[in-house]
Amino acid sequence: MDPLKRVEKELKKCVKCGACRAHCPAFAALQREPAVARGKVALSQHLLKKDIVLDDQTYLAMSKCLLCGSCVEKCPNDVATDEIVVAAREALAQARGLTTFHQAVGRVIRNRKLMNFGALAAAILGPLFFRKVPASSGLRLRFPLPFIGRKRHIPAIAKKPFMARHPEIIEGEPGKPRIVFFVGCMTNFVYTEIGEAALALFKHLGCTIIIPRDQQCCGLPGMSGGDLKTVRELAERNLAAIEKFQADYVMTACATCGGALHRFYPLVVGKRNPELKARLDAVAAKTVDAAQLLVKLGLKAEETGAGEELKITYHDPCHLRTRNITSQPRELLRAAPGVELVEMEGADKCCGLGGTFNVYH
């Protein structure tokens, strides 16, 4: 079945008003109709009718979406453009095959052992291929590699992944919430300090923290290339890993993983499978961001920092902002002793990274 058939109803809802033009980061950068939600909807309608040539231009136009959800948030007709783009990319992948890059991405994210091995190899061999650059900005490649520009900064891989450092269940105090920690690949392999900080704070609050051993990548890197087979497989494996523990909350410290569990799994994976959708909805209803849960559980100001004098600004990740999680991170920062929170201009603007989007564009 044509994946675009799944979103036929959404396609019909678009009245071509163009309100999305004011909110789409791809349009802001490119100022061209194919970049904006309205253009993507029109293109998808033609793809469904099969009255358009599937050439490189079509593929390129559909690739220029960050799946940020800003258009969905602001659309007066509630058109789920992100769902449409995902379906169109799946249709294009079915027609033309996955790119070599996305085939490789799919192979890696489906295989946790391979990821663990790759991360270990990268941590050990990294110094040979990368050199440190000043101003704590990360690492830079010594030798050229396809898809990676020489001027790009690459974050270092942790020597030991977050999940390898902790047991599966960390018992808390009786009567306190049971939390499944959906760690996500970036927290597990790169920004382990985020995982450690979340763990320390929820331990401090007496929660039982469960880090399911069987959890996998959320699958969104595959979704951006139209590899829905991988996304479905990973969603079902994650669902089973989470359901096993009957927790009160499913907590993420990564905006995109939260977006996967909260929006994309029920929307994209649950479609046309009511039983699976009900299970995915149940997990989505329990999914919370770390900042959201810390505020909800009443973390006190004096517990949030060491009192160091810091001036901090905060940027809203799209996958938190479009889920209305904007006040809680600021609330925590304002409460931290010694911290002065200064609002930046354009805090709500997409960063442009968009998973594998930044590799191509």
Ligand code: SF4
């Ligand atoms: S996607 Fe929504 S905002 Fe954009 S043109 Fe269609 S109806 Fe208007």
Ligand code: SF4
């Ligand atoms: S999801 Fe974001 S990048 Fe894609 S069309 Fe909508 S606003 Fe533009």
